[in-house]
Amino acid sequence: MIETLVSDYLTELAEMFTSPRKRVFVGYLVAALLIGMLWLRWRFGSGWLSGCRQMLSPAIWWSSSARADYQILLLNRLLMMLISPLLLSQVVLATLIYQQLHGLIGNPPLPGSLLPDWSVMTAFTLFFFLLDDFARYFLHMLMHRWPWLWAFHKVHHSARTMTPLTVLRTHPVEGVLFALRSVLVQAISIGLFLFFFGSQVDLITVLGVNVLVFTFNVTGANLRHSHVAIGYWKPLERILISPAQHQIHHSVEPRHYDKNFGAVLAVWDWLGGSLHLSERDTPLCFGLAANVVEGEQSLKQLYLAPFTESYQALRSAGRHWLRRAARGAVRMR
Amino acid sequence: MKLKKIVTALAVASLSSFGAMAQADQNAYADFPVTVKDYQGDAKHSVSYGGQMARHVLHTSLKKLAAQGNGQPNAELKAKMMAYFEGTDAGREILSxxxxxxxxxxxxxxxxxxxxxxxxxxxxxxxxxxxxxxxxGAEVLAFMIDKASAADKGYDSVNGYDYAQLISKFTMGAVFYNQAVDNYLDEKLEADTKPNNKAYKDGKPYTGKEHVWDEAFGYFGVPAHTLELTAEQVYNIAKGKEDALSVADHNGDGKVSLYDEMAYAHGYYAAATDKSGKTDYLHTITKAFVDGRQLISDANGEALTDAQRAELKGHAKVIAENWEKVIAENVFKYAGSTYKDLQKITSILEAGGSVGDDYRNYIKHWGELKGFAMALQVSGKDLGETGVQLNRLIGFGPVLLGNTQVTGIDAKGNYLQDSTVTMDEYMLQMLKVQQLMVDEFGVKARSKDVLAGMEKLVEKLGAKAASAEND
Structure with a gap:
């Protein structure tokens, strides 16, 4: 029992770096390093070696914040391994959606009767990507706007230095929410497409990964969590979130608060009024606030404090709601 | 010198092949020794399940007769069918x-x-x-036989029944499955029933427990040397494919013995299901039978101890659970076939076409579905809510072209029809039948899966959603 648990754990840890499905796949990390070095050379004239040294500096990679990232990563893998079998499965939800559509619309069309195979594949790949990206934006926005969720999401924002592994600096409660979001998005996409297109449905992939996700990852997605502020051409930053835009999202500057929630696409932020374009030559400081608080990188603080804070936020929201309801009742009289 | 070498080589080769044969035969359900203490006869082996094999050919012959009506009441055909179902007279020919x-x-x-x-x-x-x-069970089968004798080649287009399928699939359940799992592998394994320290009957070369186990094995319906065969080979034997003779003919007499070289009933369906490569019911069940028989044989004619019986019951449990899954896999499969037939039929109807063969296929597949679903419920185990759901989803008959369905029978045995659900709604019910088989029986082969591709897509999108990656 313990032996299989340990071996599963080690396999999963290794998979994070060896599977092209994972953001921190070693291939994507190397691609990000190369892109970063090219950028530093082009923008600041840095030599190859100094660019590399700057990006891999121990001041970033062995800071107390980065060390907390690593601890969280190791602990979360174990927790998620234990929690994930308890979550609702995509298959169950997709089947339910399929059955609901069947009841509402009637019997599904014969496979091949609506669209040719290639267009079903393209549509499915695009639909899943858009729905997934929107869901990421939306949940991320709620995590910032709802105080009881912000309590948990703060763990991610408490990073003072950022490395690509900061992407995994997540409170486990947030991890569960991400997993449920993913289940929902997969189930909707699969249930819907399987109903209308049956056996024609397939995903366009590269190395077994959705081609659009692969493109995002291989073109330097990991630089979002880094100190290399690559900004795009301004009109492009309204469509795609650049690494510099995501770094603004992590900035302690109050005017940067609650901006750029998007993962890949910037259009959601643009439509929702939370888009902030990158600022050339503005040095950024990352974290929750400019002042460093004692013990802010301790695991105990990072894992436990969100629960009390979230509870307090919920309690005060409840009181507020009750007061409003009472006032409404008085007015009704 | 050279000759000596050749002789030695030949001796070694023949010895090793003899060793291989001996090894292979250990896997066969055959040649277990006589262990009855005071046995006086001259039998060399104690395995005996002829009665079960006779019932298998009564069933296959009955199925053949069920498709021979001419659409008019036919007393002669009915009498012949009843001779195979109920009669015990000598001289019955094996029709299939x-x-x-x-x-x-x-x-x-x-x-x-x-x-x-x-x-x-x-x-x-x-x-x-x-x-x-x-x-x-017997009354239902007699009722179906009566209807089949008056139907056109066993087909009743008005009510939507294919009697050859209904009779065959339900017989497999009501007789073979029920007898094996509800009788021989259940109460007859108790200490005070058919004990192992006495002959099954005076003068017989087998003990009580040996014969009880043999009878259960016989009902499963597989060749004695199944563990040396692949699922595909067993499937081909049952289909009577010409090139299957060499694998079926274990004793090398150039013929296939219906006693121990043929595949029937759920043994055949286990092989057919396993052909997908996703399951191994055929070998799992057969191995449990062989291991159980070895255990009884090893007791050497002494009463089984409690520990031995507990181990034997462990084998019986493996058999019963996997046997049930074989039936559930086929309920799943034929619910899928029925769904696909309905998909075709409703599309043709929408386009204003006519549904000839597609309708006939629908009724045939429905008959198989219903027969297997009925079989699933006669193991002596109460399926409870699952059984109720299954019967409500499938109904007493398929939904017909006018969106009516058989809902009962009157006192004279005539079918009553009423409007229930539309074909579209019935399709959804077929989908739910498949889901029920997955949820309640954990079917794995999932042939004709309406939602085929779902798990493949989940895998492609990332089966493990819980990665905790932030944005």
Whole structure:
């Protein structure tokens, strides 16, 4: 029992770096390093070696914040391994959606009767990507706007230095929410497409990964969590979130608060009024606030404090709601 | 010198091949020694399940007769069918399986396997809730036989029944499955029933427990040397394919013996299901039978200890659970076929076309679905809510072109029809039947899966959603 648990754990840890499905796949990390070095050379004239040294500096990679990232990563893998079998499965939800559509619309069309195979594949790949990206934006926005969720999401924002592994600096409660979001998005996409297109449905992939996700990852997605502020051409930053835009999202500057929630696409932020374009030559400081608080990188603080804070936020929201309801009742009289 | 070497080489080769043969035969359900203490006869082996094999050919012959009506009430055909179902008279011919080309069958008379056997006497004695009329298993089958004798080649287009399929699939459940799992592998494994320290009957070369186990094995319906065969080979044997003769003919007499070289009933369906490569019911069940028989044989004619019986019951449990899954896999499969037939039919109807063969296929597949679903419920185990759901989803008959369905029978045995659900709604019910088989029985082969591709897509999108990656 313990032996299989340990071996599963080690396999999963290794998979994070060896599977092209994972953001921190070693291939994507190397691609990000190369892109970063090219950028530093082009923008600041840095030599190859100094660019590399700057990006891999121990001041970033062995800071107390980065060390907390690593601890969280190791602990979360174990927790998620234990929690994930308890979550609702995509298959169950997709089947339910399929059955609901069947009841509402009637019997599904014969496979091949609506669209040719290639267009079903393209549509499915695009639909899943858009729905997934929107869901990421939306949940991320709620995590910032709802105080009881912000309590948990703060763990991610408490990073003072950022490395690509900061992407995994997540409170486990947030991890569960991400997993449920993913289940929902997969189930909707699969249930819907399987109903209308049956056996024609397939995903366009590269190395077994959705081609659009692969493109995002291989073109330097990991630089979002880094100190290399690559900004795009301004009109492009309204469509795609650049690494510099995501770094603004992590900035302690109050005017940067609650901006750029998007993962890949910037259009959601643009439509929702939370888009902030990158600022050339503005040095950024990352974290929750400019002042460093004692013990802010301790695991105990990072894992436990969100629960009390979230509870307090919920309690005060409840009181507020009750007061409003009472006032409404008085007015009704 | 050279000659000496050749002789030595030949001796080594023949010894090793003999060793391989001996090894292989250990896997066969055959040649277990006589262990009855005071046995006086001259039998060399104690395995005996002729009665079960006689019932298998009574069933296959009955299925053949069920498709021979001319659409008019036919007393002669009915009497012939009843002779195979209920009769015990000598001289009944084996109507199926029979020799086909090079696939030569050794026996042609039921009595060559065992005399005075019938199906009715061994059919499920409880009430069958999956069929209207509150009848026992034998009564349901007799009712179906009566209807089949008056139908056109066993096909009733007005009510949507294919009697050859219904009779065959339900017989497999009500007789073979029920007898094996509800009788031989259940109460007859108790200490005080058919004990191992006495002959099954005076003068017989087998003990009580040996024979009980043999009878259960016989009902499963596989060749004695199944563990040396692949699922595909067993499937081909049952289909009587000419090139299957060499694998079926274990004793090398050039013929296939219907006693121990043929595949029938759920043994055949286990092989057919396993052909997908996703399951191994055939070998799992057969191995449990062989291991159980070895355990009894090893007791050497002494009463089984509690520990031995507990181990034997462990094998029985493996058999019963996997046997049930074989039936559930086929409920799943035929619910899928029915769904696909309905998809075709409703599309043709929408386009204003006519549904000839597609409708006939629908009724055939529905008959198989219903027969397997009825079989699933006669193991003596109460399926509870699952059984109720299954019967409500499938109904007493398929939804017909005018969106009506058989809902019962009157006192004279005539079918009653009423409007229930549309074909579209019935399709959804077929989908739910598949889901029920997945949820309740954990079916794995999932042939004709309406939602085929779902798991593949989940895998492609990332089966493990819980990665905790932030944005």
């Amino acid at each position: 399986p029979t020799s086909k080309g090079g696939f030569v069958i050794a026996q042609s008379q039921v009595d060559e396997l065992s005399g005075k056997k019938n199906l009715a006497g061994k059919a499920y004695k409880g009430a069958v809730t999956s069929w209207p009329g509150n009848m026992t």
